[in-house]
Amino acid sequence: MPPRGVTCHRGESGKVAPVTTPSRPPGPVGAPADPAPAGAEPALATSPHGLTSAEVAQRVARGEINVTDNASSRSLWAIVRTNVFTRFNAILGALFVLILITGSVADGLFGVVLIVNSLIGIVQEYLAKRKLDRLALLNAPTTRVVRDGELVEIPTAQVVLGDLIELRTGDQVPADGTVVSSAALEINESNLTGESDAMPKAVGDPVLSGTVVVAGSGRFPAAAVGAQAYANKIAAEAKVFTRTRSEIQSSVNTLLKYITWIIVVALPLQLWSQSRAIGDQGWREVIIRSTGGLVGLVPEGLVLLTSVAFLLAAVSLTRQQVLVQELPAVEGLARVDVVCLDKTGTLTVGDIVFEDLLPLDVYENGDLKDALGALADDPNANGTLQAVAHALPAPAHWERRDSVAFNSARKWSAAEFAGRETWVMGAPDVLLAEDDPIRERVGELATTGRRVLLLSNTDQQLSGTELPGGLVHRALVVLSEQVRPDAKDTLNYFREQGVTIKIISGDNPTTVAAIARRVGLDVTDEQVVDARTLGEDPEELREIVERTTVFGRVSPEQKRSLVRALRMNGHVAAMTGDGVNDALALKDADIGVAMGNGAQATKAVAQLVLLDGKFSHLPAVLAEGRRVIGNVERVANLFVAKNVMSLVAIVSAALFALPFPFLPRHLTLVSAVTIGIPAFFLALGPNKRRYVPGFLTRVLRFAVPAGVVAGLVVLTSYLLARAHYGVPAELRRAVCALPVDGVTPENPACWQPSTAATISLLCTAFWILVVLARPFRPWKVALVGTMVGVAVLAFVLPIGQRFFEFSAPLPLLGQSLLVGAGGALLVELVYRQAPGMRRAAGS
Structure with missing residues (x-):
């Protein structure tokens, strides 16, 4: 299932390159140096035809399969045991037997009530279990692998060690491995690092589970699956210690003890x-x-x-697309007095949308839109060009002769058209001179949370991947993250209920603050902090977490520490997120809320999963x-x-x-x-x-x-x-x-x-x-x-x-x-x- 906010591009995959074992560059911050599990083969000699059925069967028999224990409900036996074998059932059962011995059957009526109560509990929980399990199954992801020379789509849990996995735009990487084929493959590793910039992946580069493909395509053999995969290691670490505290259950247990x-x-x-x-x-x-x-x-x-x-x-909430993975979480959210939000995927959809085209000279606006629409009409368009193409249709009679695809290292793309100029769109800090006055206007727009690109043209032709000279800057292309339409009303609801909002994001703090203001939060400059100036000790964060609303450039460990600091201050904290980098913070929060189209590791540790990703369901949970x-x-x-x-x-x-x-x-x-x-x-x-x-x-x-x-x-x-x-x-x-x-x-x-x-x-x-x-x-x-x-x-x-x-x-x-x-x-x-x-x- 493609992750949130990315449109699947079903283009042709790149050809499989010969398998090599180059030295690997270092992976993302905090990632293991070598994703291969202990005891695995030193090099996976994967054929371009993938594994055979026999090889797959052998790996399944050895347990080398992409399965983890992330069950969302108890087993049937656990349900029966919990409802039948209780201390009070034992007491009442013994008394019931004594009454039967006396022969006064009418006085044993409480025994019938006892049996009926247990049956009601078993039936209710079993029906809820079936519904929750079906929902979990329906939301299970799939992966494309090459087997017996054919590309097939299988449940991600059925991927085995050594499977040749194909990645396309919009896919979530299901296992760890090393790229053996790349066609402009770029992967967003913000799930692991908190950084939103996509990373280009060439042959020999490592890829880790839980990350997302944002451009291009590629293939890699699975070198670490299941519990050995990096994302699942994070999920396992978080899941081991997950305990949802319920005041009701704690109070009832105390009563029962007395x-x-x-x-x-x-x-x-x-x-x-x-x-x-x-x-x-x-x-x-x-x-x-x-x-x-x-x-x-x-x-x-x-x-x-x-x-x-x-x-x-819990069953009622499933009708509203909220999956409750731990029943006490239903009560827990009602006790929350602080909600910590990740920007991307919670306040924003994650997609960027075209907002405006601002001319810089006398060039006609209509001509500029034609040029921009033609530039965006690219079969290998990245997310930015796709957003432009969605807003501006491709003009007729623009014949593309040559092009340079966008690359995170170049930060620009270009296209040459027959009988017309060459058009270039890219980052202003790359295309503009240091003293260009246009930079000031770009900066003003950036402070509002917008993403600004520069549209330029030249009469020079393209020559490979070299930036053409003689560029004339024609317009600023303004894009913005698509704010969730329900975010403002939901935040207003929480504010009315006396719940404090904290935004904790790995993005630029200025951008995050601008988004916060767009959704109705009253955020002053003093309430915005760049987390790179902070440490990771929860004790040291206790004071600043109280007076700060927006935290930017937050590392995964800092997210966890901020949540711990809030709890140390006596708050009942909820954390929402969708990336692997949110998993440990979700685990340490009193209530973890994951987006249904987020990372599997995040959903594994969350108590609540918003299956359709709508933040507006939280008031219903409350x-x-x-x-x-x-x-x-x-x-x-x-x-x-x-x-x-x-x-x-x-x-x-x-x-x-x-x-x-x-x-x-x-x-x-x-x-x-x-x-x-x-x-x-x-x-x-x-x-x-x-x-x-x-x-x-x-x-x-x-x-x-x-x-x-x-x-x-x-x-x-x-x-x-x-x-x-x-x-x-x-x-x-x-x-x-x-x-x-x-x-x-x-x-x-x-x-x-x-x-x-x-x-x-x-x-x-x-x-x-x-x-x-x-x-x-x-x-x-x-x-x-x-x-x-x-x-x-x-x-x-x-x-x-x-x-x-x-x-x-x-x-x-x-x-x-x-x-x-x-x-x-x-x-x-x-x-x-x-x-x-x-x-x-x-x-």
């Missing part, structure tokens, strides 16, 4: 207290009541819903991240409040020598209608609130006191009902003991204390849900109303009463509702007093 220790302590306490309180009713009753408390301590759906929220956000953060916070509050309530109930039962107030089926009902089902919808609903730091602190400040309130409500309601309703204490063992065969006690009065506690808990828990669902929207009102209706049916329908063992005479119902209402009032007070709760409310 809850694990609480369960370890609560388990023996619960067994002891229930043996003491109802041991005379049999071991089955002890296990059932003990399990009821422990099930309430397990946040079985929290991890699942967090993962599902990330996954569905919005998804905000939605995930805000909604998971709501969900976490629900689960933690339930855990705290269960802990209070366990401790209270131990202190007062009481049976645990609930059967496991009661907590399953409460969890389903006030937490599980609502949490699923709340986790996936819209939420536009800005990121507010302190996820875990904010959750604990509300959920802990709200959970304590719910626990005290349960204790109060249970004690009141036990004192005034149900079966007298002296008859409970005889009337309410669980029979050996597991049959439910026939006397509904045995159910009344637990029924009262469940009613009061539902009232309080529903108000916690109402508080966390604010601000209200019609769909939220419908959600809460539906859940209340389901809960009411469990008490009203005979089948529900029998299954859940509910019995609520009107006086008991009124008493329980009153206690629950008191709990709801206290929850409202907690919400109003909790720091930041209302300010952090989403939409």
Whole structure:
């Protein structure tokens, strides 16, 4: 796939020159002196006919293939393992087995929920994996190689050591090697060096993977492929240490760690207290009541819903051409307060466009355009001439007799036309005398970020590649980098959100600053720095990175150091880029964003890939991240409040020598209608609130006191009902003991204390849900109303009463509702007093 901003020229390739092994000139800065891998043949005696099928098969068998491990998603087994083999699944699974042993199948309902939760997680992640893998496959690059004497196009990953690779304009070099054939081949090595000037490549010159062909064509045998190739070495170095930090996941993991220790302590306490309180009713009753408390301590759906929220956000973003390679990156961008941009490929498309033709004398403008159009009508046109040709059609009756192609060393091109003058276009600093006043005008245009070339003519004929004499300077050709049409609006959006912009580029700082101003950034001269005056120590860069907006002439290592300096200053930094020279900086940033048509090494280390290269997708990613953060916070509050309530109930039962107030089926009902089902919808609903730091602190400040309130409500309601309703204490063992065969006690009065506690808990828990669902929207009102209706049916329908063992005479119902209402009032007070709760409310 051709890289960004370059039009593929499908011209004839040059003839293959005899293979030689000249001494190689030094490669780009930081590149290895010899790209051949250790143990490779000292010289690849590549035939002009390329490898045979048998030779390819031998190299594949030896593993000498251009494959690296850059998988964008987990394996199916890893997905199953992550969703099934968790500490809480193990705890719930053990409790489920104990419940089955007692014969009280109805109280094992939480086990079904456990299985369903795991299946949902597996299916959701697998479907997301398939979609992400298909997208990655569709964006895989291809390479032209000569095999069995024929030129074929194959996936880049199938290139083998020794393959004769053909390069054309627009290609990305897939492996390392040495040029054996060149037809004006020029390669842009800015991916490696940060310098934008193309380098001419003659026979014997080295080429390195990750670079881009900008002119001409050529061939070379692959001397280093796969992990041994230079670009892949950079990608591997970066990928090894890549870890996307997620505040949500870190906070949830911290919660789970604490809850694990609480369960370890609560388990023996619960067994002891229930043996003491109802041991005379049999071991089955002890296990059932003990399990009821422990099930309430397990946040079985929290991890699942967090993962599902990330996954569905990632799938949603793929519809907008954003490939999420690490799920926490969806959240990460919402926390970013500094975005570092590379100019080329991010603010600009990478193409240059013809902007204007400025006459320098009385020559007619129309004639000048004809001459320029004829000059650009070149079958071997480089990027500059292609930009001119796109704007100015070739005139009729201009017959080209001779020409000199553009060369980076000459910095000019020329064409001689039958019956007309010879026309030359090139760099002003080459064609103009040192004291020519035209230089001043060229300088003025250059400070605006434009590229300026000089158009001249002469009546002398061309003689080889020698610059003709007698040149008369006719006009200035003004070109400019094509600014992305979405860049200005996107930067304005980030500015409105309080996100600082830093532009870090390998290009001239004056040019970069001019581009920055064109996209709406307010950049003063004091905010522009030539990075060649700076060092590479992040500690030394901490001060200057705060007060500087534009960095030019930045080396790849300096890009990395600038990102590190920002992070050392406490910023959450995102880095965008498209070149290999951006890879390490992307890796060290909190969030790396690569352009989909950039270098493979860059895409390999990035957490986000903009498949169509549109910078304007970033606000959508930001919005998804905000939605995930805000909604998971709501969900976490629900689960933690339930855990705290269960802990209070366990401790209270131990202190007062009481049976645990609930059967496991009661907590399953409460969890389903006030937490599980609502949490699923709340986790996936819209939420536009800005990121507010302190996820875990904010959750604990509300959920802990709200959970304590719910626990005290349960204790109060249970004690009141036990004192005034149900079966007298002296008859409970005889009337309410669980029979050996597991049959439910026939006397509904045995159910009344637990029924009262469940009613009061539902009232309080529903108000916690109402508080966390604010601000209200019609769909939220419908959600809460539906859940209340389901809960009411469990008490009203005979089948529900029998299954859940509910019995609520009107006086008991009124008493329980009153206690629950008191709990709801206290929850409202907690919400109003909790720091930041209302300010952090989403939409």
